[in-house]
Amino acid sequence: MRVRLEDVARAAGVSPKTVSRVLNDEANVRAPTREKVLAAMAAMDYRPHQSARSLASNRSFLIAALYDNPSSNYLTEIQAGVLEACDLYHYSMMLRPLHVSAEDFVERVDRLISHHRPDGLVLTPPITDHPGLLQRLRERRVLYASISPIEHKGTIGAFIDEPEAVRRMMATLLSLGHRRIAHVIGHPDHGASQWRLAGYRQALAEAGLQCDPALEVAGDFSFGSGVAAARRLFSLPRGRGPTAVFAANDDMAAGVIWAAGEHGLSVPADVSVCGFDDTPIARQIWPALTTIHQPSREMGRIAALQLMESLRGRGPGAMVRAPFSLELRESTARAA
Amino acid sequence: MRVRLEDVARAAGVSPKTVSRVLNDEANVRAPTREKVLAAMAAMDYRPHQSARSLASNRSFLIAALYDNPSSNYLTEIQAGVLEACDLYHYSMMLRPLHVSAEDFVERVDRLISHHRPDGLVLTPPITDHPGLLQRLRERRVLYASISPIEHKGTIGAFIDEPEAVRRMMATLLSLGHRRIAHVIGHPDHGASQWRLAGYRQALAEAGLQCDPALEVAGDFSFGSGVAAARRLFSLPRGRGPTAVFAANDDMAAGVIWAAGEHGLSVPADVSVCGFDDTPIARQIWPALTTIHQPSREMGRIAALQLMESLRGRGPGAMVRAPFSLELRESTARAA
DNA sequence: CGGCAAATTGACAGCGCTGTCACACCAAGG
DNA sequence: CCTTGGTGTGACAGCGCTGTCAATTTGCCG
Numbered sequence: 001m002r003v004r005l006e007d008v009a010r011a012a013g014v015s016p017k018t019v020s021r022v023l024n025d026e027a028n029v030r031a032p033t034r035e036k037v038l039a040a041m042a043a044m045d046y047r048p049h050q051s052a053r054s055l056a057s058n059r060s061f062l063i064a065a066l067y068d069n070p071s072s073n074y075l076t077e078i079q080a081g082v083l084e085a086c087d088l089y090h091y092s093m094m095l096r097p098l099h100v101s102a103e104d105f106v107e108r109v110d111r112l113i114s115h116h117r118p119d120g121l122v123l124t125p126p127i128t129d130h131p132g133l134l135q136r137l138r139e140r141r142v143l144y145a146s147i148s149p150i151e152h153k154g155t156i157g158a159f160i161d162e163p164e165a166v167r168r169m170m171a172t173l174l175s176l177g178h179r180r181i182a183h184v185i186g187h188p189d190h191g192a193s194q195w196r197l198a199g200y201r202q203a204l205a206e207a208g209l210q211c212d213p214a215l216e217v218a219g220d221f222s223f224g225s226g227v228a229a230a231r232r233l234f235s236l237p238r239g240r241g242p243t244a245v246f247a248a249n250d251d252m253a254a255g256v257i258w259a260a261g262e263h264g265l266s267v268p269a270d271v272s273v274c275g276f277d278d279t280p281i282a283r284q285i286w287p288a289l290t291t292i293h294q295p296s297r298e299m300g301r302i303a304a305l306q307l308m309e310s311l312r313g314r315g316p317g318a319m320v321r322a323p324f325s326l327e328l329r330e331s332t333a334r335a336a
Numbered sequence: 337m338r339v340r341l342e343d344v345a346r347a348a349g350v351s352p353k354t355v356s357r358v359l360n361d362e363a364n365v366r367a368p369t370r371e372k373v374l375a376a377m378a379a380m381d382y383r384p385h386q387s388a389r390s391l392a393s394n395r396s397f398l399i400a401a402l403y404d405n406p407s408s409n410y411l412t413e414i415q416a417g418v419l420e421a422c423d424l425y426h427y428s429m430m431l432r433p434l435h436v437s438a439e440d441f442v443e444r445v446d447r448l449i450s451h452h453r454p455d456g457l458v459l460t461p462p463i464t465d466h467p468g469l470l471q472r473l474r475e476r477r478v479l480y481a482s483i484s485p486i487e488h489k490g491t492i493g494a495f496i497d498e499p500e501a502v503r504r505m506m507a508t509l510l511s512l513g514h515r516r517i518a519h520v521i522g523h524p525d526h527g528a529s530q531w532r533l534a535g536y537r538q539a540l541a542e543a544g545l546q547c548d549p550a551l552e553v554a555g556d557f558s559f560g561s562g563v564a565a566a567r568r569l570f571s572l573p574r575g576r577g578p579t580a581v582f583a584a585n586d587d588m589a590a591g592v593i594w595a596a597g598e599h600g601l602s603v604p605a606d607v608s609v610c611g612f613d614d615t616p617i618a619r620q621i622w623p624a625l626t627t628i629h630q631p632s633r634e635m636g637r638i639a640a641l642q643l644m645e646s647l648r649g650r651g652p653g654a655m656v657r658a659p660f661s662l663e664l665r666e667s668t669a670r671a672a
Numbered sequence: 673c674g675g676c677a678a679a680t681t682g683a684c685a686g687c688g689c690t691g692t693c694a695c696a697c698c699a700a701g702g
Numbered sequence: 703c704c705t706t707g708g709t710g711t712g713a714c715a716g717c718g719c720t721g722t723c724a725a726t727t728t729g730c731c732g
Binding site for chain 2 (some may be wrong): 728
Binding site (some may be wrong): 047049050051054072093094097117251254280 | 383385386387388390391396408409411412415416419426428429430431432433450451452453559587590591594597616617619620621622
């Protein structure tokens with residue numbers, strides 16, 4: 001038979017309730033008593049029964065991470081970060097893929113919450129950007145942490161300063177002498193797509209350049225959409241085409257490079273290409289991709305930590321800014 | 337207050353135990369009674385409390401999927417498949433990244449099991465190939481399903497016939513006239529690496545060709561190891577180098593193609609390259625990669641289904657063979 | 673229609689833990 | 703000396719469900 005809390009109590013010569021106190025790190029246990037109990041726990045290799053704890057305390061020790069993200073690398077990183085934090089606090093994590101555009105999206109989350117009763121949620125883009133869900137969560141008083149491209153006041157989680165990141169990328173292209181810079185826009189459901197587009201436009205404006213609608217092409221973050229977008233860009237009449245393409249993520253940038261090969265264009269000699277996110281593909285194509293690196297794993301960890309701190313009732317928490325970096329590789333060069 | 341089983345019982349005019357029977361789909365409940373109960377459940381939007389169920393029945397309704405896999409795409413697919421199956425049976429899934437080569441690997445799994453008490457495990461390569469773990473699981477009588485490159489008797493799960501897949505790939509290269517075919521070997525901890533290497537050697541032997549040790553280069557499934565392996569292959573003296581390279585997975589194949597560019601070799605004109613797994617990268621590089629496609633998501637689903645069927649006490653189960661396909665793309669051509 | 677086995681249902685205890693509250697103890701203050 | 707109030711500990715009930723086993727009903731047979 002397994003070791004129960006009662007057994008530990010007997011061994012330590014205290015009541016079960018006291019063992020429970022030690023287990024939950026509660027105040028008002030004298031140091032020597034705590035020592036005794038901890039020693040007994042260790043000696044007997046006691047493992048608390050999570051279901052019993054949940055039932056009695058009405059907590060689940062579970063946090064659910066929700067995603068709807070085509071990029072599995074990104075996801076894996078986030079996941080690893082959240083798991084690190086969970087281990088620290090003896091929480092479990094559950095993962096749910098969802099479709100924000102599905103009609104019953106909010107309802108599905110609702111059911112998930114009723115069924116698994118997570119103590120909190122970690123939301124990743126683009127779920128972070130779904131106002132309907134956020135409102136529902138607040139109504140149900142479900143605590144959540146966001147991982148987001150920008151800061152949201154009154155929310156906990158982690159963010160990077162995307163507008164600033166885009167500004168840096170555009171400044172780099174401009175300083176290389178590029179004047180006709182195209183942008184491949186991301187998936188419309190992602191707030192990030194808007195931030196990146198807005199940053200692109202603003203950077204052009206600040207450099208005193210005209211926006212050319214022909215140089216803003218829609219995509220959806222997929223490799224294929226990058227190819228399609230590039231085909232349109234590279235078919236523009238001579239002199240009207242771009243000398244540089246800023247794709248809103250790496251997959252699309254890889255697609256652009258692929259399409260450049262198809263059109264007999266050399267990267268970066270004929271056209272510079274840059275991406276965003278620094279997923280593994282950025283280093284696995286030739287030429288290697290100039291891109292923005294964001295610390296996804298770290299962000300996952302921070303978001304989960306913020307969440308669990310809040311669950312412990314440690315103050316209000318906030319969104320923590322995580323640092324990004326611009327990775328200058330071989331896909332960008334001075335304008336011809 | 338939330339709706340409890342007792343409330344449903346009262347509404348349906350039966351005892352709590354009978355509601356429990358309906359909930360658990362047990363036999364020996366008369367059809368009209370079952371209807372009444374189901375109606376009451378639906379009307380009241382009853383959601384059973386998993387922790388209470390776990391505590392009382394000593395089941396967790398949780399299955400844990402264990403992995404140690406550098407390829408996040410593969411993982412995401414498996415995960416999606418397992419989740420599909422879990423939804424069907426109202427189980428939850430938890431995911432754990434592990435390191436098979438870590439000293440405390442088995443102990444870590446042990447702790448995981450003690451802590452979360454999953455009703456069963458889904459093992460993915462290379463964890464499937466760890467004899468120490470499998471033995472420990474049998475000792476502890478923990479049910480597991482394997483997702484594996486080959487069939488194991490007396491185990492449940494899903495597999496593809498890798499030896500046959502390798503044979504098909506080699507037959508394709510041979511029929512294109514290649515005689516000097518190199519192999520980039522996978523990570524030594526993966527059983528798959530051995531199967532793929534063995535299949536490669538056997539195919540050469542059956543074609544009456546000599547194995548050349550210089551053409552068998554070690555790798556570890558990573559893009560970088562593919563680059564390194566290819567550099568060695570492409571530095572061989574004229575006439576001793578390969579006309580085709582069969583890499584044990586797609587990432588390494590992509591590395592080989594990358595290195596070919598570096599050496600001024602054109603793929604497939606100067607050298608053919610093929611991979612294994614058909615991960616997204618296979619289509620995102622140029623030229624697109626000839627490779628073996630395996631239905632990872634399907635395999636995850638099958639493994640989880642086998643597991644849950646076994647948990648329900650439905651017979652012994654078996655390893656189900658899943659179909660693979662050879663994807664012939666632009667990275668392979670007739671030998672020069 | 674009685675009698676028996678099988679099918680169906682219910683009473684009750686208890687899974688392993690924590691919330692509540694009562695109690696014991698001690699130091700400081702009057 | 704007795705309060706007072708804070709601190710540390712324990713008794714006890716109960717979280718929501720299921721296992722066990724007994725009670726009841728049903729179906730079927732002669």
